[in-house]
Amino acid sequence: MDKLNFARLALAFLLGLAAAPAVLAQAAAPGGAVPQMTEDKLQELRKDAGSFEKMYRTGRKVADFCSHCHGQSGQSTKTDVPNLAGQNTGYALAQLQKFTDGKRINSFCGPLMKKLSSDEKLAVAIYYTNQEVTSRPATDPAMASRGKAVYEKNCFKCHGTGGYGDEKYARIAGQQPEYLMTSIRRYKEGSAARSDEKMMKQTRSLTEDDMKALVMYIGSLK
Numbered sequence: 001m002d003k004l005n006f007a008r009l010a011l012a013f014l015l016g017l018a019a020a021p022a023v024l025a026q027a028a029a030p031g032g033a034v035p036q037m038t039e040d041k042l043q044e045l046r047k048d049a050g051s052f053e054k055m056y057r058t059g060r061k062v063a064d065f066c067s068h069c070h071g072q073s074g075q076s077t078k079t080d081v082p083n084l085a086g087q088n089t090g091y092a093l094a095q096l097q098k099f100t101d102g103k104r105i106n107s108f109c110g111p112l113m114k115k116l117s118s119d120e121k122l123a124v125a126i127y128y129t130n131q132e133v134t135s136r137p138a139t140d141p142a143m144a145s146r147g148k149a150v151y152e153k154n155c156f157k158c159h160g161t162g163g164y165g166d167e168k169y170a171r172i173a174g175q176q177p178e179y180l181m182t183s184i185r186r187y188k189e190g191s192a193a194r195s196d197e198k199m200m201k202q203t204r205s206l207t208e209d210d211m212k213a214l215v216m217y218i219g220s221l222k
């Protein structure tokens with residue numbers, strides 16, 4: 001059995017999906033957009049501490065599987081795998097939906113996300129994004145200060161001065177360096193795996209050195 005099939009089976013087993021197929025009567029939403037039902041539910045949960053806590057615990061269970069790559073606390077141990085800790089819940093949900101709808105392509109995450117019900121996606125997003133992220137100090141302060149200058153010219157407009165983003169925009173502060181580099185490069189090149197019009201515009205004129213400097217700076221933000 002190849003790795004991916006094994007992973008699918010293991011996940012189905014973990015979540016009990018093999019016995020009970022996920023029930024998923026959802027309102028249609030445009031590809032990549034978080035279904036309104038899920039957004040509404042997130043808003044409701046935020047007003048009800050008890051239900052939120054229950055969802056969080058379900059999310060922790062789902063995360064047992066994801067933790068092989070993203071870490072149990074959402075702090076990835078691999079520099080090419082994104083941290084999910086401290087990420088914005090709305091943004092994380094939107095990305096899970098993009099993987100599900102094929103708007104963002106990853107041979108592992110795509111098939112995986114299709115196996116999760118909308119509640120499981122919501123639960124795991126709530127769990128992971130409510131963990132604390134740790135950053136690493138810049139190893140090259142001169143490069144980081146160049147990165148800061150580039151960042152403060154443009155990037156802060158959507159990702160915020162501290163790199164925290166908001167419900168719609170990714171938190172990028174403290175993100176894993178290799179993952180940051182791959183992501184920025186993909187936007188710049190309009191990659192089929194992941195593209196975004198706004199980000200393409202922002203990255204178009206970045207040089208290789210700008211990108212390295214940005215990664216050094218953003219990764220060191222706390």
Ligand code: HEC
Nearest residue numbers: 065066068069070080081082092095096105106108109124
């Ligand atoms: C085999 C390793 C692996 C496993 C297991 C895994 N992921 Fe991922 N995940 C990745 C990688 C690698 C990426 C980056 C993909 C890319 O950009 O091409 C990613 C990306 C993501 C993103 C987007 C993050 C961002 O900043 O945009 C989310 C959200 C996510 N994964 C959630 C999950 C959840 C939830 C699970 C468990 C159900 C999971 N992943 C399991 C490796 C994994």
Ligand code: HEC
Nearest residue numbers: 154155157158170172180183184195196198199202203214
């Ligand atoms: C006009 C708003 C805007 C500006 C300005 C902007 N971004 Fe983004 N950024 C976005 C959006 C929207 C996304 C999510 C796109 C998607 O879904 O793939 C994103 C995603 C990202 C990601 C991927 C995050 C993740 O977790 O996978 C990185 C890294 C990033 N931006 C870096 C930058 C950098 C560096 C700059 C400055 C050069 C910048 N952004 C400027 C809107 C913006």
